[in-house]
Amino acid sequence: MAPNPLESSRSVFRQRKSSFPAVESSKALDFRRLFKQVVPPDRLADRRLSFRSNQKMEQVPSLLRRCVSTIRKRNPLPSEVPWQFQTPLPNEILAKIFTQLEGADLRSARAVCGRWHRVIEHTKYVLDTLTPRPISRFVVRAAARGALELRWCIYGSAQAKSLLLGAQQLRAPDALSLEFAFRHFEIQRVIFKDVSLTNDLLGFFRRHFAVAPRFAPLSLVFEGVDVSALSPSVFEAFFADVAPHLETIQLRSLSGLRTDILNDRLMRHLDASKVRSIEISAPKFVFAHRPKILRVSDVTLARLSSEGNFPALHLERCQITSLMLAHYTENYLKKAAQETSRIQSQLCTIKKCPAVSNKVYESECRRRSLSCEEDDKKRHFYSVHADENGEAAFTISLIADELPKPLDGH
Numbered sequence: 087m088a089p090n091p092l093e094s095s096r097s098v099f100r101q102r103k104s105s106f107p108a109v110e111s112s113k114a115l116d117f118r119r120l121f122k123q124v125v126p127p128d129r130l131a132d133r134r135l136s137f138r139s140n141q142k143m144e145q146v147p148s149l150l151r152r153c154v155s156t157i158r159k160r161n162p163l164p165s166e167v168p169w170q171f172q173t174p175l176p177n178e179i180l181a182k183i184f185t186q187l188e189g190a191d192l193r194s195a196r197a198v199c200g201r202w203h204r205v206i207e208h209t210k211y212v213l214d215t216l217t218p219r220p221i222s223r224f225v226v227r228a229a230a231r232g233a234l235e236l237r238w239c240i241y242g243s244a245q246a247k248s249l250l251l252g253a254q255q256l257r258a259p260d261a262l263s264l265e266f267a268f269r270h271f272e273i274q275r276v277i278f279k280d281v282s283l284t285n286d287l288l289g290f291f292r293r294h295f296a297v298a299p300r301f302a303p304l305s306l307v308f309e310g311v312d313v314s315a316l317s318p319s320v321f322e323a324f325f326a327d328v329a330p331h332l333e334t335i336q337l338r339s340l341s342g343l344r345t346d347i348l349n350d351r352l353m354r355h356l357d358a359s360k361v362r363s364i365e366i367s368a369p370k371f372v373f374a375h376r377p378k379i380l381r382v383s384d385v386t387l388a389r390l391s392s393e394g395n396f397p398a399l400h401l402e403r404c405q406i407t408s409l410m411l412a413h414y415t416e417n418y419l420k421k422a423a424q425e426t427s428r429i430q431s432q433l434c435t436i437k438k439c440p441a442v443s444n445k446v447y448e449s450e451c452r453r454r455s456l457s458c459e460e461d462d463k464k465r466h467f468y469s470v471h472a473d474e475n476g477e478a479a480f481t482i483s484l485i486a487d488e489l490p491k492p493l494d495g496h
Contacts, residue, residue, distance in 0.1 A: 178203050184317065196266065207266055218299045220272045224462045226291070227279040232256070234281070238271070259290035268294040275305040276328065282312040292324050302331035307338070313373050314342025322352055329355035334363045341370040349381035358393035365400040367437070379403055379440065384410035391417045399434040407441040412450035415470050415480045422478035430478045438487040444468075447484060 087100050089158045184206055187195060196206045222241040232253035239246045255262055273295070281287075295301050313321065329335075335356070337348070348366065356364075371378045383405035390397065396418040411434075422430040436442050444466065451458040451470055461467035470480040 111129060128431045145411070174201070177205050187415065191220065193266075205339055218270045218272045219312045221246045221274060223275045223277060224271070224273045225277045225279065226281055227277075228281050238273075245308050256287065259286050262290065264294055268298045271298045273303050274301055275300060276303045276309070277305075277307040278311050279307075280310040282315065285317055288316065288320055288324050292327060295327060301327075303328060304331060305334040305336075306332055307334075308340060309336070309338045310341070312341045313347060316342075316347070318344075318347045320357075321347055325352055326355045331360065332359055333360055334354060335361070336363075336365040337367070337369075338365065339368040339370065343369050343380070344372055344379055345376075345379065350383055350385040353382060353386045354389070358390050358395050361390070361395065361397050363398045363400075367400055367402050368405065369403055379405060381405060387411075387414050390414075394421060395422075396421070396432060399436070401435070401439065402437040404436075404438060404439050405441060406439045408443050408446035409450055411436065411442065411447055411482070412454060412456075415482065416454045416456065418480050419470070419472040419478055423472060431481065432479075433481045433483075435483040435485070437483075437485040442486075444486070446483050447482075 103196075130152065180202065184192060184195060184202075192206060196203050221238045223239045225235075225237045225239070226233050227237070228256075229250060234251040234256055235248055236251065237246060237248040249264075251262070340348075348369075353364075366380065366382065369378070369380065373462065380403055382401065384407055387406065387410050391414050396414070418432060446470070447459075448458050451468075455473060457471045457473065459469050459471075461469065464483075466484050466486075468482050468484065472478065
């Protein structure tokens with residue numbers, strides 16, 4: 087029987103027996119795996135020497151790594167130490183470092199962490215390094231979704247920045263702090279536009295205006311502001327802070343007014359020697375059936391006249407009388423006669439004041455020897471001159487309240 091070729095091939099390629107059976111169970115090196123090629127006898131010694139040297143060189147980095155690891159464990163780097171175990175710089179040294187920074191860098195450092203934020207905000211001589219910036223106009227206006235926009239403009243450098251306060255932030259304005267920004271604001275004009283003021287919100291602005299350096303605005307404008315939720319005492323406290331340096335005050339289209347929120351006591355905070363213009367126009371009252379008259383009366387005009395200051399007036403629905411207006415006009419023309427170096431002219435508008443009558447005003451002016459002429463083109467406009475100084479003129483517009491038209495059939 088012929089031999090099977092498969093069995094004969096298996097017998098040829100049988101597994102080789104191990105020459106060193108003890109190596110398989112030991113941990114010694116298998117030189118057959120290290121030296122797979124035949125090494126000449128004359129180079130064998132050199133190869134063994136180089137192998138030993140390379141083996142030692144490979145052990146050096148591992149030894150260095152173990153040394154460095156041991157040293158680091160005993161003396162760790164500051165970046166590897168947890169924050170609570172590091173020794174921070176004292177606040178005094180931080181404050182000294184921050185005094186070397188300018189405004190933009192100081193604001194960036196303030197945003198690094200809470201500790202730097204507190205050191206910068208509560209260290210006086212750090213804040214003294216900030217150069218105050220003159221803010222030409224500070225505007226507060228309503229934004230979408232109950233938010234509030236704060237915008238400040240600098241006319242000289244044509245810069246404008248804004249900040250948006252969300253409705254959720256405005257629910258608790260006492261917890262909101264912008265004092266760092268206001269500490270280097272020199273505000274010249276304050277404008278509130280289309281805002282619903284509350285006691286808390288006005289207190290928020292009052293608190294921040296108090297930290298502004300040399301807070302002495304020259305102009306205050308309230309336009310389209312809702313004051314229905316504002317108490318008279320809070321508004322008077324705010325007005326007392328703003329009014330002493332005002333030259334112009336404009337209260338336009340205030341809604342939710344009550345008769346006690348604008349009165350003579352409020353106007354008493356104005357400096358009679360500085361104010362140049364007073365405007366109270368288009369007031370909207372909260373009630374519908376009571377008399378819609380503000381308690382700004384002859385007392386305010388008498389106080390301004392006694393100081394020798396005659397600002398431009400635009401008063402609507404106030405308790406001004408024709409007699410006081412004639413007295414105010416006479417005193418103005420007397421002062422204008424003394425200053426003959428320049429021609430003076432003044433314009434006043436008295437609108438819907440129930441105690442003011444055109445005929446009574448004309449007769450009172452003539453009784454004081456003043457020429458009172460009504461403008462032919464513009465009704466209710468009067469030009470008043472004094473005989474001794476005909477160049478100076480006092481122009482006044484007297485607009486009476488329109489009576490409601492009767493219904494048809496009555």
